[in-house]
Amino acid sequence: MNSVQQQEIVILGGGAAGWIAAALLAKRTDRRHIRITLVESEEIGIIGVGEATVPILTHCNALLGIGENDFIRSTQGTFKLGIEFCDWGVAGNRHFHAFSDYGHHVDNVSTHHYWLRLRQSGDERPIDDYSFAYAVAKNNNFAPSDPQNSRYHHAYHFDAALYARYLRDVATGLGVQRIEGRMTHFDLDGASGNIAAVHLAEGVKVPGDLFLDCTGFASELLGKALDTPFVDWSRWLLCNSAIAAPSKRTGALMPFTRSTAHAGGWRWTIPLQHRNGNGMVYNSDLWSDDAAREALLGNLDGELLAEPRVFRFTSGHRKWFWNRNCIGIGFASCFLEPLESTGLQLIVTGVLKLLRLFPQRTINPVLRDEYNRITTIELERIRDFIIAHYYLSRRPEPLWAASRDIEIPDSLRHKLEIWKASGQIALGDLESYMEPSWLAILLGNGVVPARYAVAADLYPLEQIRKGMEIRREEIIRSAQAVTSHQDFIDQYCKAS
Structure with a gap:
């Protein structure tokens, strides 16, 4: 197929959003049929603060064939086993949201139900004692978990500016064309209302069939060019x-x-x-x-x-993530405040969903509608998880008191009511945060349910106590054998 017949994909904006999109699309599509062009301006730059991630970034790197040690070395990065929360809920409280569970199900009963039964008997050990990732992290140790017997997952911290440069090299190596320039205006097709081309300050015109808006909060295409309304969630997420x-x-x-x-x-x-x-x-x-x-x-x-x-910032999202022939990736389409490091997660999942529903030159609206449907649900589930961190707090200061007074979404209220009544996590479709994550936040903030699963009573209390103690001791013993985080980096991926 010659170049005239190729489908033209134009990505406006670099940074993590633009270059993740460019690299994944280049890697996972047939380049004989698709040409990818990324337009970015060095004048604009990116927010170059330290970036924290969640484990989906390891999946993204694996899809791109990126060697982990080279990636960490090049971005001056470190490894992440979870998030330590200090003074949340009440001053002096400390809990850990780990990238691991609290043990395997026993007779189809989650471990936390046995923990709840022990707690009712007077055992005051925190749930964190049964997290392998926490046992490793609290001693500042790290090594990747054995993939044949995985006990925890990991993510990364890195320099955001170095990460964008690293991905730019990956993407251009896969054939992505980069154009330096700042957009001044755009052309809309008179019949369809689609974006036809973007124009740059240097006089260059870049036409395309499908446009990805990766311009961050500016939302130059999805927000401004197509006038896509913004759904404001600041009534639930008060930080701005x-x-x-x-x-x-x-x-x-x-x-x-x-x-x-x-x-x-x-x-x-x-x-x-x-x-x-x-x-x-x-x-x-x-x-x-x-x-x-x-x-x-x-x-x-x-x-x-x-x-x-x-x-x-304002927490919320564009009413449509995919409008006409434009898809917003990252902050151009949505923003949930920095808590829980969701920014890069939503970039990666946004691109992966696009790959599953990738359109031809003439876009089938069925694909667009499905993309918007599942992305909206995904974002609402994450929104509820973040709201819970604030809503459950018992701190007295104005922000925290105001966060307790909000009328939370019905979906979150349902989760909390089911939890308090039964000790069950009522997961819905397209959840990003599964049972262990909700347990970490609920129990970490002292929200203990009224009861546990009745099946947890099938074993004698002392048998449960012994089983839980065996797990705790095995976690401590195994975690002590893990090298220090500093030593692991020094040996395998130390930046120059």
């Missing part, structure tokens, strides 16, 4: 600002992200090889920028390396 700054890394290299609640919001700490990424997330109507800055700078572990930057 973040202030971020890098600092010199001190102390042991943590294999986890730390999230610390404050009077007016929460602070992230993302450990990289060469520095820490730090940020404060807050509501600017309830906490001033100056107060947030003071709280951030007053809690840095090391020397400040650059002036803090303030970002404004």
Whole structure:
């Protein structure tokens, strides 16, 4: 098939969204039939703070054939086994959202039901004691879990700017054409209303059949060119600002992200090889920028390396993620605040869904409607998970009190009611966060159900106690054999 007959895919915007999309599309489509062009401007740049991820990034890298050690070395990255939550719920509370479970089902009963039965008998061991990932992470250790007997998953921390450059090399190596330039205007087809081409400041015209908007919050194509309405979720997710700054890394290299609640919001700490990424997330109507800055700078572990930057955001999404012949990837289509590191997750899942529903030059609206349907459900499930972190808090300060007073979505209310009444996690379709994740947040915030599964009474209490103790001791013993996170990086993937 010659170039005239090729389907033209145009990606506007680089950064993680643009280059993940470009690389995955180039790797997973027949390049004889499809030509991919990415337009980005060095003038615009990207938000280059430390980036935290979830395990789907390991799947993305595997699809692209990226060697993990080379990737970590090139992005000055580190490994992540979960998120440590400090002072959430109440001051002094600490719990861990691990990328692992709490043990295998026994007679089709989840381990946490046996834990709940022990708790009712007076055993006060936290649920985290039965998480293999937590046992490894709390000692600042790391090694990939044996794929033949996987006990936990891992994700990454990395420098966002270095990550974009790394993916750019991967994508251009796969045949993606890069054009440097800033879009000045666009052409819409008079009959269909589709985007026909984008025009650059240098006078270049880039026509296309399918456009991916990867321009971040600006949403130049999906939002501005096609005037796609925005669905505002700020009534549920009250934070609207973040202030971020890098600092010199001190102390042991943590294999986890730390999230610390404050009077007016929460602070992230993302450990990289060469520095820490730090940020404060807050509501600017309830906490001033100056107060947030003071709280951030007053809690840095090391020397400040650059002036803090303030970002404004509104949680929500475009009414359609795919409108006409344009698909928004990443922040161009949706944004959920930084909690739980969902940004890159939604970029990857957005592209993977597109690959499953990839259109011909003439777009079948059935594919577009299905993409919008499943993406909306996926995002609503993640939204509920994030709302729960705030809604369950018992902190007295204005943000936390206001978060308790919101009228939560019916889907989240249903989950919480089922949990409190039965100890069951009522998972719906297209959930990103499965039972262990919900358990970590619910039990970590002290939300203990009224009962446990009746089948957990089939075994004598002492037998359950002995079985749980065997698991706990085996976790401790095995975790102690794992090398330190620093030593693993020094041996296999230390950045120059």
